[in-house]
Amino acid sequence: MDNIIEMKNIYKNFYTDEGEITVLQDVNVALERGKILGILGPSGSGKSTLLNILTNLLTPTSGEVKIEGKIGYMFQKDHLLEWRTIMDNITIGLEIQKKVNDEALKRIEHLLKMYGIWEFRNRYPKELSGGMRQRVALIRTLATDPDVLLLDEPFSALDYQTRLMVSDDIYKIIRKEHKDAILVTHDISEAISMCDQIAVLSKRPATVKSLYNISLSVKDKEKTPLVCRKAPEFKDYFDALWKELDVYEGE
Numbered sequence: 001m002d003n004i005i006e007m008k009n010i011y012k013n014f015y016t017d018e019g020e021i022t023v024l025q026d027v028n029v030a031l032e033r034g035k036i037l038g039i040l041g042p043s044g045s046g047k048s049t050l051l052n053i054l055t056n057l058l059t060p061t062s063g064e065v066k067i068e069g070k071i072g073y074m075f076q077k078d079h080l081l082e083w084r085t086i087m088d089n090i091t092i093g094l095e096i097q098k099k100v101n102d103e104a105l106k107r108i109e110h111l112l113k114m115y116g117i118w119e120f121r122n123r124y125p126k127e128l129s130g131g132m133r134q135r136v137a138l139i140r141t142l143a144t145d146p147d148v149l150l151l152d153e154p155f156s157a158l159d160y161q162t163r164l165m166v167s168d169d170i171y172k173i174i175r176k177e178h179k180d181a182i183l184v185t186h187d188i189s190e191a192i193s194m195c196d197q198i199a200v201l202s203k204r205p206a207t208v209k210s211l212y213n214i215s216l217s218v219k220d221k222e223k224t225p226l227v228c229r230k231a232p233e234f235k236d237y238f239d240a241l242w243k244e245l246d247v248y249e250g251e
């Protein structure tokens with residue numbers, strides 16, 4: 001099988017005031033090329049820790065990580081700098097890496113035109129809606145031309161309606177730009193509507209409880225998260241995942 005990312009037997013311990021805690025306990029996940037993998041787990045289960053290991057912000061206590069390609073990271077908050085224009089926000093990653101060149105600028109121009117941001121390039125973040133800001137954040141991530149996108153609850157700061165629109169938006173961009181992605185979320189519906197596969201994390205210490213292949217009767221061409229939410233199988237996946245998450249257990 002052709003995996004672009006593999007995490008094998010990952011353990012992560014943290015040292016806190018109360019002593020050592022195990023956050024990840026023998027986590028195994030793989031992202032296949034051309035797919036979107038969802039990592040679904042309750043908050044505090046270790047989802048961000050997992051992504052931080054993939055980006056090298058954290059080292060695992062033990063385990064193996066294989067990544068074949070360049071990673072781009074998109075956070076829950078857009079982290080746009082209010083004092084920089086949209087264009088200057090988008091080029092910031094490249095500036096830091098000293099990679100602002102004609103090819104990169106062309107790629108950015110294409111993305112901005114394609115996704116309706118071109119006219120806003122000289123504006124400031126505060127002049128944009130939450131959804132537009134999130135789109136800018138994605139374009140900033142795409143500007144470095146990553147192979148894989150890591151999305152850490154990228155919609156959770158948005159209100160419900162905006163969130164539905166923006167997840168459609170972002171999904172289309174990911175597919176159109178042929179990126180693979182890992183989407184971390186605690187939102188069951190979001191995971192089903194956006195992902196090809198979902199790994200469910202248990203509560204802390206997190207391990208992968210189960211893996212779901214999502215197959216909805218929606219034509220590939222028409223596939224968007226909003227359409228997926230209306231698929232007849234959606235509810236069955238929802239019920240199964242709801243049970244897996246044990247939302248009420250121990251609360």
Ligand code: ADP
Binds near residue numbers: 041044045046050
């Ligand atoms: P999630 O993203 O699923 O909400 P996190 O990965 O952010 O979960 O955190 C998982 C657990 O690890 C939480 O209990 C959190 O308090 C703990 N944790 C995360 N980072 C650290 C750290 N640097 N030091 C100590 N504990 C941490």
Ligand code: MG
Binds near residue numbers: 049152153
């Ligand atoms: Mg998190």
